[in-house]
Amino acid sequence: MLEKYIINLNKEDKFKYIQIYNNIRRLIEENKIKDNEKLPSIRKLSKLLDVNTITIINAYKKLQTSGYAMQKVGSGTYAKRKDSVRNLRKEYSMALKRISKENMKKYIDFIGETACGDMFPVKSFKNILNEVLDRDGQEALVYQEALGYEGLRKHIDDVFWKSKIGKDNILIVSGAQQGIDIISKALVNINDNVMVENPTYSGALSVFKSRRANIFEIPMEKDGVDIKALEKIVKKNNIKCFYTMSYFQNPTGISYSLKKKKELLNLANIYDFYIIEDDYLSELIYDKDIEYVTFKSLDRNDKVIYIKSFSKVFLPGIRIGYVISPGELKETIKNYKINTDISTSSLMQRALDLYLSKGLWVEYINYLNSIYLPRYKYAKECIKNFLKDTVEFNDPGGGLHFYLKIKNNNIDSMKLFHLCKDNKILITPGVLFYKNQVEGLNYFRIGFSETDEKDIFRGITAISDILNMK
CATH class of the missing domain: 1.10.10.10 (Winged helix-like DNA-binding domain superfamily/Winged helix DNA-binding domain)
Structure with missing residues (x-):
């Protein structure tokens, strides 16, 4: 009344x-x-x-x-x-923990974020490890110089940056999460202002919250962040940095247009803030209209802090990545890395270096694309055929997941998660990707990295049945 x-x-x-x-x-x-x-x-x-x-x-x-x-x-x-308003992230985490490792095999796994371990060429990498140990002996097991193994840094510069960055500007880190953490420690103090995409990667949210920063969320559009909304924020607030995932953003799957990259770089220069670019899954571009151009490659004013992880597609269980810092932050970020864990695994750095120098990296990425492209196409067709009346989604054109918006007002993504779990299907509810968790109740993510076409069909048709329940 x-x-x-x-x-x-x-x-x-x-x-x-x-x-x-x-x-x-x-x-x-x-x-x-x-x-x-x-x-x-x-x-x-x-x-x-x-x-x-x-x-x-x-x-x-x-x-x-x-x-x-x-x-x-x-x-x-x-x-x-x-x-x-429960702690939805904790509820989700506890629900997964209650599934034993053995029982996990009975589930259709749509929550995976990395390339399936079955894809990894164990035999060839084992040969690489043996070659490194035979070549370097105990040297392969000792701490490296502060920036990381020189050979790896040189090959990263040669292979990925055409020798334009310089090995001494590359810092080896233990994965993207550590990269975000040490950058945050070097850059962000209590009550500093940072911007993130809305929604965004939950690990980045956790890091900025731990620094007790003021977090401004900028909504996403189909080709990247809403530039007008972002400009309103930077005009009124002294912003330290903006965290972004330039390709196949987690969770939306959105990639930035070249136009928006240039607009963001211009705003970063005018309003004096850093862009933290997390280059996520850009190896897996399926749509030929998506051009690979990083913020870092366009940066003319030293405003981009670039993060790249090899863990997502190459070594999921072994954390290796790298950071390229602006000149004035280089020493500070390096020192925070040293204070965090001294050095990333020496053996794995040398092994990755040899893997790159032998050209095996390119072969492996081509192999991954040959496996995941048809799987991506099949998952997209299943979503269109079986979920067209119950969800909305944008075609990401690459990566390893789809982000879906629920049309049914009688069910939210946490309820859907529990119902799917009861049916031996695992999805990721959208609540994980928002500062205010309730904003994510209309969304969920499904990944196809851990599923074959048979399980994709079974899982998506089951989700369709659940969403169509009255």
């Missing part, structure tokens, strides 16, 4: 939306507005309270960002009691 929403507003207060927010929040906390109860439409409430619709929109937005309401597309805004 609308009577419960009658609020005595102080007409002199220009922030009426805060008054409305506080009163509706109180009604929710006192259980006078029930959990999951539909709130009045914007038009109805604005008429009842004699305020303009923008005031109600702002009040509802604040309720959503504070975790007291959620919006269901095409249906309206619904109340959510604070104590019912």
